Amino acid sequence: MELFAEQALLPDGWRRNVRITVSSDGRFDAIVPDSDMPAGAERKAIVVPSQLSLHSHAFQRGMAGLAESRQNPADTFWTWRRLMYQLAHRISPAQMQDIASYLYMEMLTAGYTQVAEFHYLHHASGGVAYGQVAEMSLRVGEAAHAVGIGLTLLPTLYERGGFDGRPLQEAQERFATTPELIGRIVSETRSAWAGRPLLSVGLGLHSLRAVDLEAASDLLVAQTGPVHIHVAEQQKEVEECVASVGARPVEYLLSHADVDERWCLVHATHLSSSEVAGMARSGAVAGLCPITEANLGDGLFPLESYVNDGGRFGIGSDSNVLVSPWEELRTLEYGQRLFTQTRCAALPAETLGSTGGWLYRQALDGGRRACGLEAWGLVAGARADLCVLDEDLLPLPYLQDDAVLDAAIFGSRQPPVKNVLCGGQWRVRDGRHLNHDSVTAAFRRTVRTLLDL
Numbered sequence: 001m002e003l004f005a006e007q008a009l010l011p012d013g014w015r016r017n018v019r020i021t022v023s024s025d026g027r028f029d030a031i032v033p034d035s036d037m038p039a040g041a042e043r044k045a046i047v048v049p050s051q052l053s054l055h056s057h058a059f060q061r062g063m064a065g066l067a068e069s070r071q072n073p074a075d076t077f078w079t080w081r082r083l084m085y086q087l088a089h090r091i092s093p094a095q096m097q098d099i100a101s102y103l104y105m106e107m108l109t110a111g112y113t114q115v116a117e118f119h120y121l122h123h124a125s126g127g128v129a130y131g132q133v134a135e136m137s138l139r140v141g142e143a144a145h146a147v148g149i150g151l152t153l154l155p156t157l158y159e160r161g162g163f164d165g166r167p168l169q170e171a172q173e174r175f176a177t178t179p180e181l182i183g184r185i186v187s188e189t190r191s192a193w194a195g196r197p198l199l200s201v202g203l204g205l206h207s208l209r210a211v212d213l214e215a216a217s218d219l220l221v222a223q224t225g226p227v228h229i230h231v232a233e234q235q236k237e238v239e240e241c242v243a244s245v246g247a248r249p250v251e252y253l254l255s256h257a258d259v260d261e262r263w264c265l266v267h268a269t270h271l272s273s274s275e276v277a278g279m280a281r282s283g284a285v286a287g288l289c290p291i292t293e294a295n296l297g298d299g300l301f302p303l304e305s306y307v308n309d310g311g312r313f314g315i316g317s318d319s320n321v322l323v324s325p326w327e328e329l330r331t332l333e334y335g336q337r338l339f340t341q342t343r344c345a346a347l348p349a350e351t352l353g354s355t356g357g358w359l360y361r362q363a364l365d366g367g368r369r370a371c372g373l374e375a376w377g378l379v380a381g382a383r384a385d386l387c388v389l390d391e392d393l394l395p396l397p398y399l400q401d402d403a404v405l406d407a408a409i410f411g412s413r414q415p416p417v418k419n420v421l422c423g424g425q426w427r428v429r430d431g432r433h434l435n436h437d438s439v440t441a442a443f444r445r446t447v448r449t450l451l452d453l
């Protein structure tokens, strides 16, 4: 396949008249700027690398918008979590697959072509293992395969109900795993997906309250690929951690695990200045989920000091209450502007230039690392993933270079995405996924049954 982009965002910046050749194995063969248009090539106006959602809980898409009314005078994150547990309690493997397929189709349509699925819903109701222990993981893989999105599955260890080692509550039984069991799920999924280049496997540790780091140390050594952990999302979690181990969560994690570039610290909302510096120094990626963090009232990540310390970050759609990389980046920047009473707040001090351009590139780099991918973007050898933007959905015509990304993030009424290529195949054309109707019908049926509507 051959494409010709009038302007395209390459690793060294925006270039004109770019010839893009895709090989039959779904990778970019050549990316050549300042070219003539080859005969038979598809001409596109604006081409950018697609984004990566580095943190998702697919099943939570089944409750989007249902937790927005106050149920008691002290409604908090923890009341939201009760509703989420009720959904997790009911969902079957087939329903999981239908919801994940719909969600991943939405992701592709919005401009994501890779998702890291932080997956802890492993067992049947009552905590009974399925005949094939990786059943739920394999269903997530089927969903990604069917709609054609890249997946980094993170089978997630969830051992206990709190820092003090208390057992899991009944509502958490479906999550119960040991390091040995997670090792089995990892190897079962890896062997099942051997011939599927879009699907890969890393490792998740649910949180410091749910995992004993010492017990997980052999698992961390044995497994390759990225390691993700929820950390310091809520103030209450920080207080419990200090009370039980005498250290703040990120402080504890940095001193009790070999946190390096392989790690993604999801949320890390509540940090002291020494934790900010330590996390930036470690090379780990901060997995920021601005829409969900705003929705749940988590707090604001200290982005200004973190980027000034050289920290890396990417974005995740997390609860999937709304799926759009453009809106994630907008929410991230606006939270910082409101907090600091400045503009262009995400840019490091002394850095001049486009906020949107900088945010977009940072999210690409952080997302690539967190998903465990070697290469990403419009570069020869990388998987052939890209977005063709829809000029009609940008707020102004004739935009060029980073002004395109500023306009797309801050001024678009909806994701300004027209066509999406993943693994060398078109998955979205004219803003619509190729399997839109069948995937939507299955999702509607499942939601109706699951929510008893």
Ligand SMILES: [Zn+2]
Pocket (backbone or CB within 6 Å): 055, 057, 118, 230, 266, 318
């Ligand atoms: Zn999460």
